[in-house]
Amino acid sequence: MKALSVSRFNALWLVLMAVMIATRFKHFGDMLHLPDASMAVFFLGGLTLRRHWTFVVMVLLAVALDWVSISYAGVSDFCITLAYSFLPLAYAVLWYAGRWFAPRMSGSAMSYAGAFMVALLAAIGSFAISNGSFYWLGGRYANPHMSEYLSRLWQWGPLFVGTTMGYVATALALQAVVSRVATPANAQGGARA
Template identity: 85%
Template sequence: MKALSVSRFNALWLVLMAVMMATRFKHFGDMLHLPDASMAIFFLGGLYLRHHWTFVVMVLLAVALDWVSISYAGVSDFCITLAYSFLPLAYAVLWYAGRWYAPRMTGRAMSYLAAFIVALLAAIGSFAISNGSFYWLGGRYANPHMSEYVARLWQWGPLFVRTTISYVAVALVLQAVVSRVVASTNGHEKARA
């Protein structure tokens, strides 16, 4: 997949930031709010935006949104521990998995399926880092041990990963549809010329 034009890059970046701002306050969602799309946004940012500096800005946006949600929106600060410092690493797994896969996107069905699988694996790795750092370094569990950690990993992991890959699947389907429409439109215009 070739790099985006400046205007498309800016438009997509604004969309990704807006989705993060709209969803960051509710990890699991409820009747009025979509679940947090941050993990998917980091994968999609790597896949489409790719720039290292953009990753840094997105991490800073996530931190700023967390600060606002805790300071002004009444969100609990339970997760803000030493482990919070591992979130950039967890997000980097997603971003750089997307960035790594980007040149392999051909627009064929199999490349979309492969992107989905890469996102799934990256989401599992990212969640293991964020959840593992919270469990082992967060200081919230008096006597952490492996069996409790594995139980918590199985309790929360599927929900976080399912949310991430659901957003990624929607984005990949949208990309496939838009690519087909653009290719069809271009084909019709060339046939007329």
């Protein structure tokens, strides 16, 4: 995947920030709110934006949104524990997996499938970090033990990873369509006579 022009970089960055803002307040979603897209936003940001400073700004945005939602929107602070400090690491797994895969994005079906698989592995790793740190370090469970942790991992993992992959699949499909439409016919193997 070639580097984005400044205008495309800025437009995509604004879209990713808007998606995070629009979905972060209600983490599980309901009839009026979409599920949280943050994990997908971090993978897609790494895949397309790639810049380290942009990752830092996106983490700061996530923290600011959490603060606003807890302070002013009535969202519970149950998840704000010592484990919250592991979220940048969990998001870094997603961002840098996307960044690592970015040079392999060629626009072929295989590269999109590869991006999807890397996103899946990164989402699993990211969720394991965030969920594991919360379970083991959050102080919310009196006697943590491995069987309960694995049970909770299995209970919540499919929801978070599945939501992430739904957003990633949608974004990759959109990117494939836009790329196809934006590419002149002669660049797609020649115009038909």
